[in-house]
Amino acid sequence: MSLPYPALHASHGGTWLATPDGETRALARGEAIRVAADTSVLLLGAAVVGQRLGYADLSGLDLLELFAFLHPARFMVPTPKGLARATGLLPPTRDEDVAPFLREAAAALLSVAEGDWPEREGAWTAAQSMSRLRWPWAPALIDRLARPAQNERWLFSKLPEWHEGAPRPAPRAVTLDxxxxxxxxxxxxxxxxxxxxxxxxxxxxxxxxxxxxxxxxxxxxxxxxxxxxxxxxxxxxxxxxxxxxxxxxxxxxxxxxxxxxxxxxxxxxxxxxxxxxxxxxxxxxxxRENYLCLLNLEDALQGGFAGRAAILAQLVARWAAYSADGDMVGGDLPGWLTTLFRRAGATALTDRRGECVYAGCPHYRKCFIERAARASAxxxxxxxxxxxxxxxxxxxxxxxxxxxxxxxxxxxxxxxxxxxxxATALTGQEAIEIRRWVIGPESRSRGRRRGLAARLSDVASYDEQGALAIQAAGEAAAALPSDGWLQRLADGDPFGAIEALLAAVRGLVYARDTAKSDAGYGLETELAEPDAALIDAAAGAAQALDALYRPLVTLGRRLDAVLGEAPDWMDGPARARIEGAIASLGWRAETVGAWLALLARIGGPADPDFVDWLAVDRIEGREWDIGLHRRWLDPTRPFAEAVLKPAHGALVTSxxxxxxxxxxxxxxxxxxxxxxxxxxxFEAASPFDYAAQAEVLIVTDVKRGDVAALAGAYARLIVAAGGGTLGLFTAIRRLRGVHGRIADRLAREGLPLYAQHVDPIDTGTLVDIFRDDGHASLLGTDALRDGVDVPGHSLRLVVMEGVPWSKPSVLHAARRLADGGAAYEDRLVRARLAQAFGRLIRSSRDRGAFVLLSAAMPSRLLAAFPPGVGIARVTLDEAVARVETRLSSGAPIGQETGEHA
The missing domain is CATH 3.40.50.300 (P-loop containing nucleotide triphosphate hydrolases)
Structure with a gap:
């Protein structure tokens, strides 16, 4: 059956439409938007295509959604090349060939539905449900899927149950020969x-x-x-x-x-x-926030989600039936799936707020989280x-x-x-989460969110003191910030003691701001010499928080007593649920207790073990959180107490x-x-021959702060290397500026460019795409500096925009002062440079160049690079020529050097 839909492909190099009659033509952006708005079109990654066109509301028949339906829990790189590999088709070699290829791939995928494939079970039932949700692919699938001879096992009956095992004996004392x-x-x-x-x-x-x-x-x-x-x-x-x-x-x-x-x-x-x-x-x-919550999924499938979020829930249900472990973040759920739905509803499918009812959940025996915990035992x-x-x-x-x-x-x-x-953070966002955890929904909500009283209703009916503690906690939580708190603070009309505290914090931060307040970045100031308004507000906030802290502690003790008394209704699942509630209460009480300790410091002497400050967090000038922060000056102290000292042995390696x-x-x-x-x-040097495999080039003529010059340098270097470039930035704004200037130019050279914080794709998938295409390049920030493993030809050039100095902050200044001043800063920078260089050479066959676009690179930091690697200070023209010659000719790298690490 021929598909009656045209296929649309957009890249930085242009836009093409393939019609059902076999014609392929280039389109202007405006025309492409009109076609997509008026016609159902085949797409590969609607979010990415929409961004390329500047049309965020783009929708259509997305082949990635179809693949996720047919092959849940199966990996695929979300590119034409990856789709070709998954469907057994020849990959398109030019941008203009992609649109007709998408029609071929759609037909190949739909042909799967006509036969018997490993993930067939549940597909017919899901397609019927998704038809009612008006999923664009549902009609085509229903025409092809044969109704099963017998009722399909649905998700919640299909998943296996975990079983409780006997306690594991303590490890024996042995010495390894x-x-x-x-x-x-x-x-x-x-x-x-x-x-x-x-x-x-x-x-x-x-x-x-x-x-x-x-x-x-x-x-x-x-x-x-x-x-x-x-x-x-x-x-x-x-x-x-x-x-x-x-x-x-x-x-x-x-x-x-x-x-x-x-x-x-x-x-x-x-x-x-x-x-x-x-x-x-x-x-x-x-x-636990990484795993699918089956109770949240059930709620979503039964009407808790609407629109596109409801379709996502159906696809996640298909995945859950075949997932190895239910891990939604970095597991076998395709990282690109949730981005197709602009993350609508994805976070609501996990337990991010500590509202789990444990054994009170009807899916407790099949819970992915509980299964992982017992398997690890x-x-x-x-x-x-x-x-x-x-x-x-x-x-x-x-x-x-x-x-x-x-x-x-x-x-x-x-x-x-x-x-x-x-860390401790008494902020508006943190406080409103605890309010919701205690009180529950305060407006009409289709979700299953419940407050503390609803989650512990049976305990409250059994234990009078516990019931009083739940009531007192609910009354005290009403003093915490509620919806609209940021606007009330901006209007100078805070409600309650905690909002009054945050208003005082906001006022003092802006009063002491020494930078340009309209720069768009977050603002902060030391918690030193507080004004009278902050001291008074802190006293009132402490009273309000103490009124919450006491019933939470009391309730935890009462739950302990209930466990000890073992009432008639307490079977194994009920005991497990109460034990879970005790752990959750302990976490919340610990948080509120830490807030009280932080407030007690206001107006008094500073604690030398901690660094305290006030902050207004902003994104592009828009405030999104306000509060007080506390960090350990040396956070390895609590780490050693909590983790190392109880252990018998630990290896720390890197x-x-x-x-x-x-x-x-x-x-x-x-x-x-x-x-x-x-x-x-223990120390072991790398076995690689860095002198032959790599070279460090420090470019001396790119002016700091000149985004146009920076973009030109990146473009020339990427072209010289033929792609395969990892570009690292210390600021998102400069990354976006460079990407916007060079993406189209590189596309015309046949060199795709992807970017973290620009492309609507998760970081893991961006790395997968980069690894899969030797002509692609990837721009990113510190997450790519530390977490990328791309051996081979796909990564042959690393370009850093400049020396990765630390961002000035109250915390950094305190640690720098306590730990050697400039030497402390140098250690951090050397570590970042070493990690960035470490992305380049991952095997004995790798070869490449590391380029730093900074004339101000101090020689004392060169120890960050491996001994023997060649280091040269050169102009941009020289760097481009050396990259082009050495990466294209296969000549050994590092024979001509000016400095050595």
């Missing part, structure tokens, strides 16, 4: 692998973290800096899996980025080749992230299965993760652990000074 460790490493790398002395030495050092502990509250801490190419992943998996086998315990491998979590999941296939065994022995864990390797590890430890979660051995990969980020985890400095830097940023026993150190 060196020969066994090396034997396990050899088995993981394979007999045909090249000999890596550095990797063998690294595995030997990592094994020390698994030795029996000899002192209470003092783990065996190993700090290991291993250069890129050492093979540290298998180097620590060898002793980790060996210890898990012999001791019967679990090792938690913690990362900072989702990209490394995915990579680790793939690497564990070497340890456990059988997928069924691997699913039981290796579990990936994330925070039985696993040998748990792949987690720094934030989850710290949350579980600091808030006393899962104490019965608390790990005794950790591996912190990307260990150079531990300081930053701890800084965020142990390619840039010392940040271009000495071991004291690595120890300080890992929390080692707070332990009684010194950390063990």
């Amino acid at each position: 060196s020969a066994e460790t090396q034997e396990r490493l050899a088995a993981l790398t394979g007999a045909a692998a090249e000999a890596r002395p550095g990797q063998r030495a690294y595995a030997e050092a990592a094994a020390q973290a698994f030795a029996p502990r000899t002192m209470r509250d003092t783990p065996n801490l190993v700090l290991a800096e291993a250069g890129t190419g050492i093979g540290k992943t298998l180097g620590y998996l060898a002793p980790a899996t060996l210890w898990a086998d012999k001791a019967g315990g679990a090792v938690w491998v913690s990362t900072y980025t989702k990209a490394l979590q995915r990579q680790l999941g793939h690497e564990t296939a070497r340890v456990y080749p059988d997928p069924a065994v691997r699913r039981t022995r290796v579990v990936t864990r994330k925070g 039985e696993a040998d390797i748990v792949i987690a992230n720094h934030a989850l590890v710290m949350v579980n430890a600091a808030r006393g979660r899962e104490t019965a299965t608390r790990p005794t051995r950790y591996v912190f990969d990307e260990g150079h980020h531990l300081f930053d993760a701890a800084d965020s985890m142990f 390619a840039t652990l010392r940040a271009g400095g000495d071991w004291a830097v690595a120890e300080a940023r890992a929390g080692a000074p707070h332990l009684a026993q010194p950390a063990q150190r």
Whole structure:
């Protein structure tokens, strides 16, 4: 059956329309918008095409939505090339060939629906539901899908239940034999692998973290800096899996980025080749806000969502039936799926507000979150992230299965993760969330959101003191900010004690602003010498918060008592639900208690352990939050207390652990000074021949702050490299300015350009697209500097707009003053440069150039680059010529150098 729809394709190089009669023609942007507005058209990524045309409301028959329906939980790069690979068609080679290709691809995808394919179950039922929602693809699918012979198992009956297991015994005390460790490493790398002395030495050092502990509250801490190419992943998996086998315990491998979590999941296939065994022995864990909440999904499917959000809910339901773990952020849900719906409803499908009712949920036994928690209790390797590890430890979660051995990969980020985890922020946005958590919906809402009283109604009916505490908490929460608080503050009409406090904060911040207040950026000032208005407002706010804090603590105690008394109605699920409520109450009470401690400091002496400040957060001049902030001067102190001291062993590892400095830097940023026993150190240099594989070019004639000149430099360098360029920026505004000036020009050269904060695509998908196309280039900020792993020809040039100095802030100034002044700043910059350079050479076959567009690059920072790499200060013309010659000719890089790191 021929599709009666034209196909529309838009890129920075132009716009084309392929009609059903086989004609393909170029369109002006205005004409393309008229066609799309009047006609149902086939598209690949409506959000991206709409942005290219400047028509945000563009809609049509999006092939990505069709693919997500037919093949849920299956990976596809959302480009014509990726679609061709998924459908078995030849990819288009020119932009003008894409539109007719989309018609071919649509026919190929719809032909799948006419047969029997692995994800067929549930498709007919879903198509009927989506037809009622007027999904554009529904009529074509219904014409092709055969009605199943018997009723299909719907999602909530199809999902398997998790089962409670017996408590796991404590790990045995074992000592790893060196020969066994090396034997396990050899088995993981394979007999045909090249000999890596550095990797063998690294595995030997990592094994020390698994030795029996000899002192209470003092783990065996190993700090290991291993250069890129050492093979540290298998180097620590060898002793980790060996210890898990012999001791019967679990090792938690913690990362900072989702990209490394995915990579680790793939690497564990070497340890456990059988997928069924691997699913039981290796579990990936994330925070609960990453997982699909089945109760929220049920509400969405039953009318809680409307319009496009309802269609997204149906596609997510299709995915949930085939997902390996229900992870919506970085799991097997395509990262591009939610962006197709402009994120309408996506966040409402997860538990981001701590409103889980645990065993009170009808889907509790099938819950993805609970399944992951129980699977990790039985696993040998748990792949987690720094934030989850710290949350579980600091808030006393899962104490019965608390790990005794950790591996912190990307260990150079531990300081930053701890800084965020142990922070305090008394802001309007944080306060309104607690109000909603306690009170529940205060307006007509189609969602299932409930307040504290509704979630604990059975407890309230059983325990009188608990009921009084719930009532008191609800009354006190009414003093917290409510909808419209920002406008009331702008109008000078705050309501309640907390809004009065925020109004005083706002007034003092603007009064002390030394920059141009209309610059559009956030404003902040030290919490020092507060004025009378702020002191008075803080006193009133403290009374209001204390009125909330006391009943929350009381309610937690009453729930503990209910558990102890075990009333007749309390079965296992009810007990689990109350235990969950206790944990949630503890978290909220802890937050309010931290706010009270921060308010107590106003008007009194400063606490030398903390940095306190006031802030008005703005985006492009629009205020979106206001409040008081507190950070630990050294956040590794609470990290050491909560995580390291209870552990028996920990390995902290990274390619840039010392940040271009000495071991004291690595120890300080890992929390080692707070332990009684010194950390063990290990260092292994990268095996790569950087002198032959890479070169650093410092461009001396691009004027700082000249966006036009900066854009010209990026364009010339990308053309010289033939694409394959990662462009890194320290400011989003300059990134957007450069992208807007050069995207069309590069497209005419056949060089696609993508950009974080510009393209309506999630960062992970942007990296997938970049990796998949050797002619593409990608612009981004620090998330790309630290989290990109693109080996091979797809990344052959890294360009940084300038020296990545820290953004001035109250917190940075305090830490700089306390930790060496300019030397502290230099350490941070060297670490950022080292991480950026580390994106370039990922294997012995890689080759490329690193270009820094800054004449003001101090020589003292050159230690950030690997020893032996060639460094030259050149003009832009010279840099372009060297990039073009060396990357196109295959000549060795780095033979002509001016400076050496």
